[in-house]
Amino acid sequence: MVNRSDVHYFGAGPAPLPTTVLEQASQVLLNYNNKGIGLCEISHRSPEANEILANTKQSLATLLDIPDDYDILFMQSGGTGGFSSTVYNLVSIWVEKKRAKIAEEVGDDKEEVLKRLRKVVDEELKLDYLVTGSWSLKASQEAARLVGAKHVNVAVDARKSNDGKFGSIPPESEWSLTPRKAGGPAFVYFCDNETVDGVEFPSFPASLEGDDAPLVIADMSSNFISRKVDVSKYAVIFGGAQKNIGNTGIAIVILRKSLLPPTSAYASAETLRALNLPVGPIVLDYPTVAKNNSLYNTLPIFDVWVAGQVMAGLVTTYGTKKIGGQEDVSNEKSRLIYETLDKYPDVYRVVPSKAARSRMNICFRVHGGDADKEKAFLAGAEKKGLLGLKGHRSVGGIRASNYNAVSTDGAKLLVTYLDEYAKSA
Template identity: 45%
Template sequence: MREGFYFGAGPAALPTEVVKQAAKEFVEYENQGVGLGEISHRSKQATQIIDDAKSKVIEILKVPETHEVLFIPGGGTGGFAAVIYNLMAAFAAKTGKKGKADYLVTGTWSAKGAAEAKRLGVETNIVFDGKKDGKYRHISDQSEWKFSDPAETAFVYFCDNETVDGIEFPQLPQVPEGTNLVMDMSSNMFSRAVDVSKLAVLFGGAQKNVGIAGVSLYVVRKDLLKQASPAELTQLGVLIGPSVFDFTLIAKNNSAYNTVSIFAVQVINLVLGDLLAKGGLDAQEKESNAKAEKIYALLDARPELYLTTVAKAARSRMNIVFKFKDADTEERFLKGAAELHLTGLKGHRSVGGIRVSNYNAITPEAIDRLAEYMSKFN
């Protein structure tokens, strides 16, 4: 039995029963004499795992028939490039032009996404940059947003939850009609309902809220699978992406074009099965909100001790960040928490402070234990 509670931001905690079952299946899967790290990604068993996981994604997120579910290596960082390659190629096929990309920058992660677009030679427009005085604290008012001409824009990207900075969109951002909206849900996927029909792409690395490192989940609108040929892209000056990120190839091969980690997909399958058993997305959203509200109530009740900087309207439910007035107090807090087996609370190295990652696998009991400690700490 594992002791204590781990609040790390990613790779993150998994439901205990999922860990136990996955461990068994890594050793041997369905009496096959081999484990899930050994079977072929094109075997009957692997295909069934992929299909089962896709089916659960479709059920939980209410994915419409207009969209395809894909499992692709590369993590969230790989997703930056995958989105660029595919949506630029789809825009070229539709318009015969080289498109631009719009980015809503709310924190460290979306800033990295925009930087990747620029690095790959995409004409990039920052719709807004929420950074002020060197910190990300809020989501700019929509009246300040400056989109590119939709007729010239291949896609608009936003990160729904900023893991480092503790900022989360309260709802889908409003973008110009006809724009391909790309939603990066690497750290809050399956924590609340989302209208997939309004999205061109939803994607995220699995290792924060739905699985382990080694695979990412994509939900892609099917019309985006029609893409310009390499020759056409070359003529337009659009960068050609590697096959490993090609949505069209991956969809045609049921996510097994290359050697996808079947073990990682099975962990997603088990996690989503656990989510369905606890009541699905509605139940999870209520639980996530209640857990976050408990910690924020403690922070707000003691502002002289717990220093928060994120605007209340933009506070993340998944990554709750705060600081202390000095390093000594922070060190005492972390040491005292560790003595109670409350770990993974140290903030990201780039910003410091404390970060409570309130992912789906963090139980109400874990939050209660942390809240009790925080209420007594001084």
């Protein structure tokens, strides 16, 4: 029998969870807080569930120093659902702002308002996407599916400067963002860390800052709670939980309260239909989810509890350093692995450019991508208890996902194997 302590799992998601959290989970599944029933069985509207929600929010707010003018939502659509929900909600806000401005000019003539609004939407609605990997590409494609390709501005397609493949982030001077003087885009989207392609933004883009900065949306599914984040620079941060935060089942959204009523008004369903724009499902509607404390429909409280335990553990472990403590550990683990790969250029080739290397998903090829040798590399790793190293099916190769629950000892064992394999190759 293989014990949990015998293996180190580097899978990209669902990813490993802290053993202590899983041990606690096995207990609360049977009997939560001495109630005689398990956590999956209690009502999502019970006092216990509300306490779990509050504690999880507080742990996340503490770790990331989330400002008071932001809200935290728990949704069930995963990171992929975030591709859609951001479009539904922020386009609706943009449309309503334009409608209100036109109504001020023409008064109560609804037909004239709609006529002018159609023209404004047709000519001015733009959603900017920085496409640097497989997930941001999927996000841009979902936006085009929902609102039409003419309204989606791919301001960056990293493949164009990298021989048709992802693996770099072009200089900001080469980005073609919608000009702010022309009203700017409804929002700018980017994926902070590309799980498939091993690309991570080293920092917040300077071109998205400033007093007239656009609304910025970031998908942080695979690098959530792994480094410091200036939340105030983002309108919306979202991500699925199944990488660093918890098990599959919830997505977390951090958004400015100013994007919620009464500060922001949303276009009516009638107006959106008249403009041939999509009306989003109620479970992806930020105002509805926020108003109901993420409990509009049945929230998987067990999944929230797991996420809360993971984050509370980080709060306890790192104290005043907060997420900076985990960032130090993540950086050190990735440094050890990359330095070892770079030491053997005849055996290993790191896929992304050095300036865009992900700390979370370390993608590389063995012997130039030779299929048989990569298969042998993976088999050798498995014998050492190093699991989950196979690259994504769309790109192949090797991928070591360096999430928070991967211990430093696990990273060092991987480094030892990389050394041994290279010297025997």
